[in-house]
Amino acid sequence: MATIQLYYWPTITGRGEFIRLALEDAKYPYKDEARTKEGLDEMLSVINPTAESPFDIPPLSPPFVFIDDLPPLAHVAKILFVLGPRLGLAGNNSETERALINQLQLSVSDIVSEVHDSHHPIATSLYYEDQKVEAARRTHYLVNERLPKYLSYFERILAKKTANVLVGDTVTYVDLSIFHLLCGLKYAYPKAMARIEAYIPRLLELKRSVAERPNIKAYLASERRLAFNENDLFRHYSELDL
Amino acid sequence: MATIQLYYWPTITGRGEFIRLALEDAKYPYKDEARTKEGLDEMLSVINPTAESPFDIPPLSPPFVFIDDLPPLAHVAKILFVLGPRLGLAGNNSETERALINQLQLSVSDIVSEVHDSHHPIATSLYYEDQKVEAARRTHYLVNERLPKYLSYFERILAKKTANVLVGDTVTYVDLSIFHLLCGLKYAYPKAMARIEAYIPRLLELKRSVAERPNIKAYLASERRLAFNENDLFRHYSELDL
Known part of the structure; x- marks a missing residue:
């Protein structure tokens, strides 16, 4: 297992967190490169539009990762699609399950952009x-409108399942992403989420079960897990939480 | 080649057009289901959150497609990722090229959402x-800010290439999407695009070459190609085009 190099802004959980949670859950060796000065400089040079890129197709923005001999990969859903089978977080690895997990992950990306x-x-x-x-x-x-639409969509999917996971029978990377999404939304909009949570019991159960996974639990207690803050994707401004 | 069933809003080009262009270019048999009353009703029932869905993981919104025996697939980038090799529009079909094409397509999706x-x-x-x-x-x-950022990113990628296509040596689905993106932007913001086009010569050349592809040319001249309008994704409001 070659160490995966992850590049993301060093002071926020942001979009990088969806990648980080999958790597941490799998205990896959990775390096959060931009958390050192040199790594951050390197990241900034890779995404600098005026610098000559060493890559034919450079990433447009973080997060991006280096996996095996692949060129740098960008976009959370794409990175997780490629990482998933390597981390054992892509269900049964069939084309169908991989497609469905990826598809749900793309909806997570959409909510994240709306947030x-x-x-x-x-x-x-x-x-x-x-x-x-x-x-x-x-x-x-x-x-x-939007959070109820998205979250009730995921809740309806769980309602059809025996195992309380979104795709197949085991936890996949999209379940880990849902965990982080729910954490972020709770941080940003505690009052609104108190209302919404009343009708997403299965998602809350999924959130609880992910938090109890040993590697996730250890990660959340570590200093690698950053606290939410108002430079991050999920921001708490009391005037917005009504 | 089993006919592909495409479901999308019948009166706009919208996000469905990125799928349609790939199918048309490949002359792959497909049916634009929601252009009939029955098909539209069916589409509305599939995405209706209060209806009992026949699918474990229903699409959240159009476009979605049925390909072979796969469950309904949603999200433009995902659909094209799966369709690409079937249509001969995924370069050399290697994991690397497929990943890169998909990654660029995800950036197209991002611009489209911003538009x-x-x-x-x-x-x-x-x-x-x-x-x-x-x-x-x-x-x-x-x-x-945003259009210059994205379009100059794609232009820089072309600047490194011998063949004037984004990935590999042949036209892929993301090149077709870039064509439509540039058509849409020109329709919506003719004044702003006149300025921007001055520094994206390679993208304009790509746009011209896609328009000349025989199957695309035939499609654009057909009544299957809808005109842009102000219910669509790309909208022209003179007060916004400065």
Whole structure:
């Protein structure tokens, strides 16, 4: 097992966390490269549009990873699709299960983008403070329409299952991602989630069971797991949590 | 070759067009199911959250497709990843090329979502007219920051190539998607694109070469190709094109 090199912003959980949780759960050897000064500089040079890239197809933005001899891979869902079988987190590894897990992961990516845009509805390049009015308006629809739509979709899938996992009979990487999504949403919107959680009992049970997995439990207690903060993807602003 | 069943909103090009272009280019037998009343009703029942779904993992939203014996597949990038080799549009079909094509397609999906949110920055459930002020503000950043970022990224990739295609030596589905993206952007933001096009000569050449492919040319001249309109993903509002 060649060590996997993960590149992601060093001070936030962000999109990198979905990759990190899968690697930690599998106890797969990996290095969080950008948590050192040199690694961070390297990451910045790889994504710098004005620098000459050593790669034919450079990643557009973090997270990206180096796996075996593959070129750098970007996009959370793509990375997890490729990593999944290597980590034993892609169900029975059939084309069908791999496709379905990936498909659900893409919906997780979609929610994550909507969560991001709720505190940045106008531009990523502006501060939250410069788009607070629009953020409040957008977040209203996020918590009242979008989160219920997505979360009840996942809940309905669990309702058809015997094993309380989204695809197949065992925990896959998308279950780990759902765990992190629910943690992030609870952090960002505690009041709204208290309402929503009333009708997603199976997802909450899945969240609890993932938190109890020994490798995840050890990871969450370690200093490798960063605390949520207001530079992160999931942000708590009391004025947005109604 | 079993006929592929495609389900997508019948009156817009939208996200379905990325799938349609690949199928048309390959002359693969497919049926645009939701263009009949029965098919549309069927699509609506499949994505209806309150209806009992016949699928363990139903699609969350269109487009979705039925390919061979696979369960319904959703998400443009996922559908194209699975269809690509069947259509001869996935380069040399190696794990590496398939991963890279898919990765670039995911960036296309990201731009497409940003384009959508530029006319709907607050909520998909509201009319454009109810979020015009925010749309104008967001679109400013879209055309001045986001489109240049994404399009110059693709341009830089072409700059390293001998063949003017994004991955490998032959046209793949992501090249077809880039064609549609550039058509849509030109329709929506003719003034802004006139500025941007000055520094994406290779992408424009790729767009021209895709338009000349015989099956694409025939498709574009057919009535199967819908005209852009203001219910679509790419919308032209003169007040947003500055």
